Amino acid sequence: MPSRLDDRLAAARAEGRAALVGYLPAGYPTVDGAIAAMRAMVAAGVDVVEVGLPYSDPTMDGPVIQQAADAALRGGLTTRDVLRTVEAVADTGAPTLVMTYWNPIEQHGVAAFAADLAAAGGAGTITPDLPPEEAAPWLEAAAAHGLDPVFVVAPSSSTERLRRVADITGGFVYAASLMGVTGARSQVGTQAEGLVARVRAVTSLPVAVGLGVGTAAQAAQVAAFADGVIVGSALVRVLLDAQRRGEGPEVALAGIGALAADLAQGVRGAQANVPVTA
């Protein structure tokens, strides 16, 4: 049975475009502030939301996401607040995933986390430090609650590993565009297109590309060869900048809305063959 995430990706495909996936961490600048920002991004055209679970040791994240996550944790954020965030965002109808390092799930209780996430209306998870070798308990719990477990592949993944990851993935395969941590970059990794082609050779699942995508032009460029475009740090940067300049929440929300709308144009632009400069 297709999940909500499957349906949303299929709907985008039916429109002849890539889906736009937006990431923000829960709890930054506050729990309610983050919820408002996520809802603003959905209103502006983001198809799928990734709710980041801030973690003390985010080894896959660059400085921008680290900074927001640190601030959220200093503000006392807990997993319970993350689940409340999921509930408020899933309420918009957008499939909502939790992006988290593994230990917070393990400490919450694997089965309990799956149950609580499903109860909050969550669609699934992205677990970047959980390789297939260690994933069995989560796959079982996620399946029991109808959650899509999204896994990440990298340019360094062998074909055998691509197959192994795709075999256990639900929703879409997350293709990391480059070897590195999260963070907007001036160019989309040159390895991204090749990786997407290699993933397509082993699975019929949709493939979304993340890491380093931050502008409408880059979104258009990626949308030309992928089923989904994932944007994180560029959105987080809008919130950090607003905070740094002492701007009120309405300015931050307007900024998030403007960037999300731009990116939504980008994923549609690919179809119109807008010339892109990366």
Add this chain to the structure above:
Amino acid sequence: MSTRTAVPAASADAAGAAPSLLTGVQAAAGWQAFPDASGHFGKFGGRFVPEALMAALDGLTEAYAQARVDDAFIAELDDLLASYAGRPTPLTDARRLTEHVGGARILLKREDLAHTGSHKINNVLGQVLLTKRMGKSRVIAETGAGQHGVATATACALLGLDCVVYMGEEDTRRQALNVARMRMLGAEVVPVTSGSRTLKDAINEALRDWVATVEDTHYCIGSVMGPHPFPMLVRDFQRVIGVEARAQVLERTGRLPNVVVACVGGGSNAMGIFHPFIPDTEVALIGCEAGGDGVATGRHAAAIAGGAPGVLHGMRTYLLQDEWGQTQVSHSISAGLDYPGIGPEHALLHETGRATYRVVDDTAAMEALALVARTEGILVAIESAHAFAAAIEVARELGPEATLLINCSGRGDKDVDTAARWFGLLDEPADADPAGTAAAAGTAEGGGQR
């Protein structure tokens, strides 16, 4: 493993000569199943890393599997350990300390006398040779006390590799001497300002570097921790400590020690000396975790005594963490033990009861440091002082018939500044009050003052 699997058994014939580093790696009866093929020590260990690193970890596992049975690799490593690092390190009878304590005969395995001043060089020489073998040109490392960073910088200078060392900003302050040493050796030292600015954050930063540079870079982890194969690899490279010590104790005393004691940060010096004794079930193994201000205060680094199983830095093990799985900041006067986790093989040794773990707080460690300095003329590292503090207690419990082996993992030159402040030796302008200095040092036995 061809011909190199013979363990020196109960015979003392290997004493004196540097035994091959990899001698008997497979011979710890009943324990050779660890880690299993997927890198697990029972339920601990494993690989919790981004997919981007999996290929490199597979490559490293494969390169090591070949190197450990390659006579040329083994010969090159053995030669470096002997002619460069100064192995075998001596076994010292701590006569005045034994007399002072009035219990078991205390023997010291002198890793403080290895080149660069600690056991860290054993692991680094192995990993840096592997780096060359894999055709990589750049080495990154994390460091807490700076000893692993210094050892890595040293080996990279020796073999002509680029070296970058990540060190928490907090640690660059308390171990400033080692920062200068690394820079003199040609390494780039990067102070880490993220998170708690200590060892765990230095590891985070090294992992971030590695994901982006893995093509030409090896991450030389400094302890028996991290994702598979590191806990196994580092243990095997440190195992030389125990192989030598076991033979030396047999030769010196005619029997095995009753107890082996070592301090535990990540746990590499402890795994190194413990591992060859694991099949000797009559030998008790005691690891010493850093108690900081005391486990009850919450300000400590005792992962087993005060933590719970979880996942950090690519491995499942005991961790200091809150109920949500967020890592808690550790505290210890010893930068090298100031880490919220412990190597996964220690977690298994603890669970199986083959080793036991004690907690030594800052005050007890500093008292032991002062006592060992004045009874043996050895200024040990504050890390090692944790082992001495527990060993002194255990020696009393055992009585004079017994023999106790301490892994003296490092020398204390890097800690003189910390010790001077702890004992109040520098309260006044240093040259103004020699009498006060002597008086302050005299308090050490009764109870160190901050």
